[in-house]
Amino acid sequence: MGYIEDELRKLIIKRYGSLKSFSDITKIPYTTLASIFQRGISNAKVTNITKITEELNIDTNELVSGKIAPAYTAEPLTKEQEEILEKYGSYPPLGIRATHFDGNEYTDEELTEIRRFAEYIKSKRNNPD
Structure with a gap:
Protein backbone atom coordinates (compact mmCIF):
# COMPACT_ATOMS: atom_id res chain seq x y z
CA MET A 1 0.00 0.00 0.00
CA GLY A 2 1.39 3.38 -1.01
CA TYR A 3 1.21 6.69 0.80
CA ILE A 4 -1.94 7.93 -0.96
CA GLU A 5 -3.74 4.63 -0.42
CA ASP A 6 -2.78 4.68 3.25
CA GLU A 7 -4.02 8.27 3.66
CA LEU A 8 -7.23 7.48 1.78
CA ARG A 9 -7.82 4.41 3.96
CA LYS A 10 -7.30 6.50 7.12
CA LEU A 11 -9.75 9.13 5.83
CA ILE A 12 -12.39 6.50 5.08
CA ILE A 13 -12.02 4.86 8.49
CA LYS A 14 -12.13 8.25 10.23
CA ARG A 15 -15.35 9.27 8.45
CA TYR A 16 -17.15 5.94 8.07
CA GLY A 17 -15.73 3.78 10.84
CA SER A 18 -14.63 0.96 8.57
CA LEU A 19 -13.89 0.04 4.98
CA LYS A 20 -16.89 -2.29 5.06
CA SER A 21 -19.23 0.56 5.93
CA PHE A 22 -17.76 2.69 3.13
CA SER A 23 -18.06 -0.29 0.79
CA ASP A 24 -21.77 -0.63 1.60
CA ILE A 25 -22.41 3.08 1.04
CA THR A 26 -20.54 3.31 -2.28
CA LYS A 27 -21.74 -0.09 -3.52
CA ILE A 28 -18.14 -1.05 -4.26
CA PRO A 29 -17.65 -4.67 -3.19
CA TYR A 30 -15.42 -4.89 -0.12
CA THR A 31 -13.01 -7.20 -1.93
CA THR A 32 -12.69 -4.68 -4.76
CA LEU A 33 -12.05 -1.87 -2.28
CA ALA A 34 -9.42 -3.95 -0.49
CA SER A 35 -7.81 -4.74 -3.84
CA ILE A 36 -7.67 -1.03 -4.73
CA PHE A 37 -5.71 -0.37 -1.54
CA GLN A 38 -3.35 -3.30 -2.20
CA ARG A 39 -2.72 -2.69 -5.93
CA GLY A 40 -2.89 1.10 -5.85
CA ILE A 41 -5.51 3.68 -6.72
CA SER A 42 -3.91 4.26 -10.12
CA ASN A 43 -4.78 0.66 -11.07
CA ALA A 44 -8.47 0.98 -10.14
CA LYS A 45 -11.31 1.29 -12.62
CA VAL A 46 -12.40 4.85 -13.34
CA THR A 47 -15.93 4.07 -12.14
CA ASN A 48 -14.62 2.97 -8.75
CA ILE A 49 -12.33 5.99 -8.44
CA THR A 50 -15.31 8.21 -9.25
CA LYS A 51 -17.48 6.53 -6.62
CA ILE A 52 -14.76 6.97 -4.01
CA THR A 53 -14.04 10.61 -4.82
CA GLU A 54 -17.71 11.60 -5.08
CA GLU A 55 -18.56 10.04 -1.73
CA LEU A 56 -15.54 11.64 -0.06
CA ASN A 57 -15.98 14.95 -1.94
CA ILE A 58 -12.39 14.97 -3.07
CA ASP A 59 -11.01 16.02 -6.44
CA THR A 60 -10.47 13.02 -8.74
CA ASN A 61 -7.55 14.58 -10.62
CA GLU A 62 -5.81 15.48 -7.38
CA LEU A 63 -6.28 11.96 -6.02
CA VAL A 64 -4.87 10.34 -9.15
CA SER A 65 -1.89 12.71 -8.98
CA GLY A 66 -1.22 11.63 -5.39
CA LYS A 67 -3.08 14.19 -3.26
CA ILE A 68 -6.27 14.18 -1.25
CA ALA A 69 -7.76 17.59 -1.94
CA PRO A 70 -11.34 18.85 -1.57
CA ALA A 71 -13.40 18.97 -4.72
CA TYR A 72 -13.79 22.37 -6.36
CA THR A 73 -16.48 24.60 -4.91
CA ALA A 74 -17.95 27.23 -7.23
CA GLU A 75 -18.77 29.76 -4.51
CA PRO A 76 -16.73 30.75 -1.49
CA LEU A 77 -17.90 29.11 1.71
CA THR A 78 -19.77 31.13 4.30
Missing part, protein backbone atom coordinates in the same frame (compact mmCIF):
# COMPACT_ATOMS: atom_id res chain seq x y z
CA LYS A 79 -18.36 31.37 7.81
CA GLU A 80 -20.87 28.75 8.96
CA GLN A 81 -19.87 26.42 6.11
CA GLU A 82 -16.19 26.91 6.98
CA GLU A 83 -16.98 25.93 10.58
CA ILE A 84 -18.70 22.78 9.34
CA LEU A 85 -15.72 22.07 7.08
CA GLU A 86 -13.37 22.42 10.02
CA LYS A 87 -15.54 20.27 12.30
CA TYR A 88 -16.33 17.45 9.84
CA GLY A 89 -13.35 17.62 7.50
CA SER A 90 -15.56 18.31 4.48
CA TYR A 91 -18.40 20.50 3.37
CA PRO A 92 -21.09 19.39 3.16
CA PRO A 93 -20.47 16.76 5.84
CA LEU A 94 -19.90 13.40 4.21
CA GLY A 95 -21.02 10.03 5.38
CA ILE A 96 -23.93 11.56 7.22
CA ARG A 97 -27.14 10.07 5.94
CA ALA A 98 -30.73 11.09 6.56
CA THR A 99 -32.00 9.25 9.58
CA HIS A 100 -34.54 9.49 12.36
CA PHE A 101 -33.75 10.52 15.89
CA ASP A 102 -34.53 7.96 18.57
CA GLY A 103 -33.87 9.98 21.64
CA ASN A 104 -31.02 11.81 23.27
CA GLU A 105 -28.20 10.82 20.92
CA TYR A 106 -27.57 14.50 20.05
CA THR A 107 -26.86 17.45 22.29
CA ASP A 108 -28.94 20.63 21.97
CA GLU A 109 -25.99 22.29 20.23
CA GLU A 110 -25.72 19.43 17.72
CA LEU A 111 -29.47 19.51 17.03
CA THR A 112 -29.25 23.25 16.38
CA GLU A 113 -26.39 22.65 13.95
CA ILE A 114 -28.35 19.86 12.22
CA ARG A 115 -31.38 22.14 11.85
CA ARG A 116 -29.21 24.95 10.42
CA PHE A 117 -27.69 22.56 7.93
CA ALA A 118 -31.13 21.23 6.95
CA GLU A 119 -32.31 24.81 6.37
CA TYR A 120 -29.27 25.45 4.19
CA ILE A 121 -30.06 22.35 2.09
CA LYS A 122 -33.70 23.46 1.73
CA SER A 123 -32.60 26.94 0.67
CA LYS A 124 -30.60 25.39 -2.20
CA ARG A 125 -33.92 24.14 -3.67
CA ASN A 126 -34.99 27.70 -4.26
CA ASN A 127 -31.57 28.92 -5.43
CA PRO A 128 -30.08 26.05 -7.46
CA ASP A 129 -26.99 28.00 -8.61
